[in-house]
Amino acid sequence: DAGVIQSPRHEVTEMGQEVTLRCKPISGHDYLFWYRQTMMRGLELLIYFNNNVPIDDSGMPEDRFSAKMPNASFSTLKIQPSEPRDSAVYFCASSTTPGQGIYEQYFGPGTRLTVT
């Protein structure tokens, strides 16, 4: 089975430009998470969805960031306008509601974003 798919794998853009990151969760998973990882702050949860509905967006750093999940197999994270401090690796992860209550998340390969 295919894992979590993310695109692009690398993105280099100039400050002020719009950036859109894409994610396809594992088929059948009903939870989707967006994380950001930097050396300084580690792995931070930005937002997560359940059945395409945003549940917790308290980690979204500011209004420049937005995320959508129009259907069960696709999500986007958009940054507009981008700034150099947004440079990081952005991961998407998915999980499903298990019978025994352990929520195991599986990560995609990530998108390395560089804003110059």
Added chain:
Amino acid sequence: QKEVEQNSGPLSVPEGAIASLNCTYSDRVSQSFFWYRQYSGKSPELIMSIYSNGDKEDGRFTAQLNKASQYVSLLIRDSQPSDSATYLCAVNAGGYQKVTFGTGTKLQVIP
């Protein structure tokens, strides 16, 4: 106080030795605990999950959980150079999908 704390390392062990990685957490209602392995430049990979007090073994890996002490550990037996990576501890508060990650411990296995 950080919610999930790990020693950043690096932890250096010789090949064939047991590597012991530790993690403490602050939220007493935490119910599920996870260990992820992350190679440099790669994404986190789930290697163990545990939710009951005691030990859980999977191959060369053993996760240990002590809820009273709010402590979870990962033991890697017969460490191999391929085990060299950063190990992330993650904690779930129960009832929710949200997990909190520690900053990771870098493990170096010396041939």
